[in-house]
Amino acid sequence: MALLEIRDGAKDFGGLRAVNHVSFSVSDRKITSLIGPNGAGKTTIFNLISGLLPLDSGEILYRGRRLDGLPPHRIATLGIGRMLQDPRVFRHLTVLENILVAVPGQRGENPLHAIFTPRGSRQDAAALEQVREILRFIEMEGQAAALAHDLSFGEQRFLSFGRVLATGAELLLLDEPTVGLDGAMVHRLSELFHKTVQGGKTILLIEHNMKVVMGISDYLIVLVEGQVILEGAPEAVRNHPELLKAYLGTTHVAERHGR
Amino acid sequence: MVILQFLVNGIVGGTIYALMAVGFAIVYNTSKIFHVAHGAVYTLAGYVLFLMGAKLGLPLIPAALLTVVVIAVIGGGFLELVAYRPLRRRGAGLATYMISSLGLFIFLQNLTAAVFGTETLVVRQGPLEAYDLGVVTLTSLHVVALAVSLLVFVGLQLFFTRSRLGKEMRALANNAQLALTVGIDVNRLHLYILTLGSALAALASVFVSLDVGVRPDTGFAIVLVAAVAVIVGGVGYLPGAAIGAFILGLAQNLAVIEISAAWQNTIAFTILILFLLFRPQGIFGKKLAVRGA
Amino acid sequence: MAYLLHLLTLIVIYSVLGASLNLMVGYAGLLSLTHAAFYGIGAYTSALLATKLGWSPFIGMGAAVIVGSVVAALAAALFLRFRDDYFILATMGLQIITHGLFHNWVSLTNGPFGIYGIPRPTLAAFPFTSNASYFVLTLIVAVLVLWALHRLVESPFGRTLRAIRDDEVPALILGKNVGRYKVFASAAAGGMAALIGGLYAHYIRYIGPDSFALGESIFIFTIVIIGGSGNWWGSILGAAILILLPEGLRFVGLPSAVAGPVQQMIFGLLLMGLMLYRPQGFVGRYRFE
Numbered sequence: 001m002a003l004l005e006i007r008d009g010a011k012d013f014g015g016l017r018a019v020n021h022v023s024f025s026v027s028d029r030k031i032t033s034l035i036g037p038n039g040a041g042k043t044t045i046f047n048l049i050s051g052l053l054p055l056d057s058g059e060i061l062y063r064g065r066r067l068d069g070l071p072p073h074r075i076a077t078l079g080i081g082r083m084l085q086d087p088r089v090f091r092h093l094t095v096l097e098n099i100l101v102a103v104p105g106q107r108g109e110n111p112l113h114a115i116f117t118p119r120g121s122r123q124d125a126a127a128l129e130q131v132r133e134i135l136r137f138i139e140m141e142g143q144a145a146a147l148a149h150d151l152s153f154g155e156q157r158f159l160s161f162g163r164v165l166a167t168g169a170e171l172l173l174l175d176e177p178t179v180g181l182d183g184a185m186v187h188r189l190s191e192l193f194h195k196t197v198q199g200g201k202t203i204l205l206i207e208h209n210m211k212v213v214m215g216i217s218d219y220l221i222v223l224v225e226g227q228v229i230l231e232g233a234p235e236a237v238r239n240h241p242e243l244l245k246a247y248l249g250t251t252h253v254a255e256r257h258g259r
Numbered sequence: 260m261v262i263l264q265f266l267v268n269g270i271v272g273g274t275i276y277a278l279m280a281v282g283f284a285i286v287y288n289t290s291k292i293f294h295v296a297h298g299a300v301y302t303l304a305g306y307v308l309f310l311m312g313a314k315l316g317l318p319l320i321p322a323a324l325l326t327v328v329v330i331a332v333i334g335g336g337f338l339e340l341v342a343y344r345p346l347r348r349r350g351a352g353l354a355t356y357m358i359s360s361l362g363l364f365i366f367l368q369n370l371t372a373a374v375f376g377t378e379t380l381v382v383r384q385g386p387l388e389a390y391d392l393g394v395v396t397l398t399s400l401h402v403v404a405l406a407v408s409l410l411v412f413v414g415l416q417l418f419f420t421r422s423r424l425g426k427e428m429r430a431l432a433n434n435a436q437l438a439l440t441v442g443i444d445v446n447r448l449h450l451y452i453l454t455l456g457s458a459l460a461a462l463a464s465v466f467v468s469l470d471v472g473v474r475p476d477t478g479f480a481i482v483l484v485a486a487v488a489v490i491v492g493g494v495g496y497l498p499g500a501a502i503g504a505f506i507l508g509l510a511q512n513l514a515v516i517e518i519s520a521a522w523q524n525t526i527a528f529t530i531l532i533l534f535l536l537f538r539p540q541g542i543f544g545k546k547l548a549v550r551g552a
Numbered sequence: 553m554a555y556l557l558h559l560l561t562l563i564v565i566y567s568v569l570g571a572s573l574n575l576m577v578g579y580a581g582l583l584s585l586t587h588a589a590f591y592g593i594g595a596y597t598s599a600l601l602a603t604k605l606g607w608s609p610f611i612g613m614g615a616a617v618i619v620g621s622v623v624a625a626l627a628a629a630l631f632l633r634f635r636d637d638y639f640i641l642a643t644m645g646l647q648i649i650t651h652g653l654f655h656n657w658v659s660l661t662n663g664p665f666g667i668y669g670i671p672r673p674t675l676a677a678f679p680f681t682s683n684a685s686y687f688v689l690t691l692i693v694a695v696l697v698l699w700a701l702h703r704l705v706e707s708p709f710g711r712t713l714r715a716i717r718d719d720e721v722p723a724l725i726l727g728k729n730v731g732r733y734k735v736f737a738s739a740a741a742g743g744m745a746a747l748i749g750g751l752y753a754h755y756i757r758y759i760g761p762d763s764f765a766l767g768e769s770i771f772i773f774t775i776v777i778i779g780g781s782g783n784w785w786g787s788i789l790g791a792a793i794l795i796l797l798p799e800g801l802r803f804v805g806l807p808s809a810v811a812g813p814v815q816q817m818i819f820g821l822l823l824m825g826l827m828l829y830r831p832q833g834f835v836g837r838y839r840f841e
Contacts, residue, residue: 050725076727084725090718092782092838093711101715102726106708111736114707115700160722167726293637345828353637354583355827358777361770362823369813369820376809475813483648486641525652528645535634535642 003028003171003202004049004080009058011044018044020226021058026171031193031203033213036223037246042206043085045223046173050082051075062171077104081169085176087156089148089163096144098159099134102166103127131166138162138192154185161192171202178209190216214238222246265512267395273508274408275463276484280504281415281497282459283485288432288495289452293357296338298482299367300457304330304464305473306371309382319383323465330461335454338363343453344446364478372475379472404466411462412501419497428452432495480524484508487531493541503542554683561687561755563788563795564694565748570775570787571701572744577773578781578838579705580737581717583636585769586627586643589650590620590742592764594749596654596661599670599759609673613750620746621739628738632731647769654761666760670753686755693751697744701784704740713737714782717838774819777826780836794819 002025011019018041026032034042047053049060051072060067067075076082090098106127107113135141138158143151148159157177164172174193178186190212197203207213213220213234220237222230224246230237237243279301286294304326311322342363346356387398419425427448431438439445463481464473484507485500492503511523534541569591576582597619598612607615631642654661661667672680673689680686704710716723716730724730753759771794779790798815806814832838 052721052725071729072724073727073729076725082725084722088719088722090715090722092718093714097711098715101708101711101723104727108708109712111704111709111740114709115703119707163722163726291637293641342824351827351831353635354640355831357637357640358583358773359824359827362820362825362827364820365770366817366820366824369816373810373813373817490641522652522656525649525656528648528652532630532642532645532649535638535645536630539638 002026003063004204005059005061006045006049007059007061009045009048009060010056011041011048011053012056018226019048022223022226022228023058024221024228024231026202026204027219028202029197029200030218031197031205031216032219032221033205033207033217034221034223035207035213039225040223041226042223043175044226046082046175046206049075049080049173076167076169079168079170080173081164081167081171082173083160083164083175083177085179087153087160089151089156089159091147091149093148094144095140095146095148095151095159096131096135098148099131099162099166100127102163103130104167134162134165137165137195139188154181157181157185158189161189165196169201171204172196174203174205176206176208178207178212186212262513263394264396266509267397267401269509269512270505271401271404272512273505274405275466276481276488276504276508277501278408278411278459278463279481280485280488280492280500281412282456282463283482284489284492284494284497284500285428285459286452286456287489288497289428289435290343290356290431290449291353292343293353293360293486294338294456295357295360295479295482295486296342296363296367297456297460297485298478298480299364300330300334300338300460301464301481302368302371302473302475302478303334304461305382305468306375306380307461308465308468309375309380309473312382313380319469323469326465327458327461331454331458334457334461335450338453338457339446339450343449347446347449364482368475368478375473375475377475379474381472382468400466400470407462407466411459415497424448424451483524484511484527487527489541490531490539491534491541493543494539496541496543499541499543557683557687559795559799561683561690563791564687564690565752565755566772566775566791566795567788568694568697568748569745569772570779570791571698571784572741572748573772574776574779574781574784574787575701575705575737575744576741577776578783578836579710579713579717580734581838582628582734582738583640584643584738584741585640585766585773586647586650587741587745587772588764588766588768589647590624590745591749591752591768591772592650592654592759592761593623593742594620594746595753595759595764596667596749597746598750599667599753600660602671602754603667603669609671609750609754610675613747613754616746616750617743620749621743624742624745625735625739627742628735629731632734644766644769647766651761651765654764661761664761666758667753668758670757670759672757673754683755690751690755693747697747698784701740701744705784709733714838771819774823777831778822780832782832782836782838786836 004026007023009019009022010017022045034045036042044053048055049067051067051070051074055068062078062080067078090101093101107117107121107123132141135144138161140155140158140162143155148156151159161177178189181189186209193203194216205217217234220231220234221228222237222243229246230240230242279297283294283297286292286297307329308322308326311317311326312319317325342359343356346359387400390397390402419429427438427443430441430443431445431448485504488504488507489500492501493499507527569587573584573587576584594616597616598609601607601612601615602609627646631639634642655664657663672686674680680689705713712723712728713733716728716733720730775787775790775794778793779788780786797818798811801811801815
């Protein structure tokens, strides 16, 4: 049932305990949201799961298999995809290439194959079709040939989502995906998340936009100062006094700055 | 006791390297620019000194002082306004700065070669007053170089700890973003930084030029030593750069006895790469933060 | 006429040198100032195998490719973790160390005196003794190498390499083994440079350590920057410009003592100017940020 599990994870930075014995699990085919004030350690947890930072203690399990200690690219190939806080698209590649690059298992990525086997194989065609499907899904078909550099911020966000979808990952870690987007785009993106999970994927979401969180989450985990202080279904968590205490003062700031 | 003489030469040589290294480090620590053009500033200063003496007929001390001032102001100004500020305005990456600096260095170094030729030009005529201390001999130039350098280092220490400008520079080195938000005029500060760095290069060049004359090609070797010293001594810690340079200068002079000059570069850069690999913060530097996303 | 042929041969050689460095700089985003070292390693390997062991130059060139790529791969693996400017510095260091070895390891390389009497190759009793025939040989090898390079960069491998160049971290979390790509790109670039080094050695028939010093690396780097990073055929343009430039200067009538430094001054200005106004070079596709 639990696709991803963190058991007693801890991470220090110098004297600062960023992640303080955190344990939680993420259920298959659901959207779990990780919420909490800035600096609570949410992105750090994502970095730990992705393998960009090493755990100081504890374990991270994916389908029962330990992730901690594996290099980031290996964790990705196991089925964990990630959207970073900044879109960080590949600027000098086209929209199509950005997504195509993410499709795994392309033989042409092997340099010897690249030089000696002819282009235009069935595999290449299949990958291309996959990319076109994703472009249709994120509604960017018309921009396939545009350079990622020339896209608007919002479009880059959608592109980075399409990119992570192309990896075929089953668990998607999305780090504040709606920040900086206008209302219409936020709505569209949330819809896509919803459809993605309906299609069989699992999402672990970091979000500050409470409307989005309450609207699409199946489960909430509240992180404050590196610790899980509360978790449960949205309706249960929403009015919980602990939550209000944690957010008092920060919600206004969050709204004013569009985060 | 020839070794003692080499030791004395090494101390003087090391002090000169330290001046260069501190100048380089001041620029590097505050802007992370790998300021290769520093070597060209050094070379140019030598030729300006030559011109002051040979063409303008100025006596030694005024010529030296004027050289340092002229190079500091014009060199620093040119570097900041023409070379680096436009790049900063564009948000250029560190590699771009480095390549641009390299281009500027190549241009200036070859400019001096084209104008003055590649032969060594003598700046000062006649023998130096020498003080025979029995086992070693000190020339007046040695003494003056050591004394002035010492004053300069003390002055720098005071500058960075007591003066407002010095503290702003340290703030910039520590945290550029924060410095901006606190309202420090970063552009103007960079101008002063390059002026100060160039002044130190000019001073080093003056001493060397008075000793052995000027040539167009020594700039590169010296700036590389400065760079190695900064990395080995510790990025972000000025005294570390000075100490690193001093040790390198000393070693270079002493090593001439044991190892042929030909291997020096190879050894220096092997040490550099080893430090980059295993101790990038240098001997005295602090470890940098961990990477995340 | 013979001189023109010589210039054309050099242009071909430097086109391959530029294009192979472009693979590292423009496609992989690895700013290397050590390329002349691989060029030299190739030249010395092939020259030594021919003069000391009597090996056929073709086999010597093959050995050169292997030695060049292995050294390049090792260096890349060693320098993987370095940030941009430290990476450049480390490659400069490697270049200087390698030049030091060429210059000082006298028992192996004959030190500053260099290696004389490097033979021209013979293929099926056809000796490539004439410069015209050697030009054709060089051209054929260059075309083959550039074809392989073209295939490599236009493939999914090339695409992923460019993605890594643009932003490493997202590439990593998309499942790309970034280190392996960088090492391979370096090995390919180093191998190509070494092959051309061997070709050069058997062409010019004498090599010395100073042909493969830091200045040469900077020259090849300038070819890449001028022609344009991210577009390997731009390096052909860059090579042509940089080889023909000194000829142009001589035409203008500069005395030879000044011509050398003036040439360098122009290179320096070009580097600076390009970084300021057109970092992607004349026809490049990739702007340094």
